[in-house]
Amino acid sequence: MSETLPGLLVAGCRSCHSRYLPRPGRCPRCGSDEVGPQRISNQASVLAATEVSTPPAGFAPPHRLALLEAADGVRILALVHGALPEPGDSVAVVRDGAQYVVVDEGRARPPVAPPPPA
Numbered sequence: 321m322s323e324t325l326p327g328l329l330v331a332g333c334r335s336c337h338s339r340y341l342p343r344p345g346r347c348p349r350c351g352s353d354e355v356g357p358q359r360i361s362n363q364a365s366v367l368a369a370t371e372v373s374t375p376p377a378g379f380a381p382p383h384r385l386a387l388l389e390a391a392d393g394v395r396i397l398a399l400v401h402g403a404l405p406e407p408g409d410s411v412a413v414v415r416d417g418a419q420y421v422v423v424d425e426g427r428a429r430p431p432v433a434p435p436p437p438a
């Protein structure tokens with residue numbers, strides 16, 4: 321599989337059906353070695369986002385990070401180059417080398433709940 325295909329490449333366990341970001345070794349949930357590459361949507365929901373005032377070496381300020389949840393509960397810590405998203409926002413995420421990056425396109429807030437009846 322190529323990273324140029326749409327979606328995100330993740331690891332999927334054929335034993336317990338959990339999915340997670342690719343990592344070497346056995347399934348971290350059940351220990352099975354029946355693990356293989358799978359693709360999921362690159363749309364994710366923002367769980368939290370922050371701007372780090374003192375970025376780690378190699379990163380220029382502003383250093384913004386978002387914790388995302390993609391399909392099947394796959395959690396991703398991604399860099400944000402644009403405006404900081406808010407929890408609940410829907411964003412697209414792409415892999416850029418060893419990092420994951422939030423893509424501004426496709427960002428949308430869920431519809432605002434109507435006001436309670438008077």
Ligand SMILES: [Zn+2]
Pocket residue numbers: 333334335336337338347348349350351352
């Ligand atoms: Zn498993």
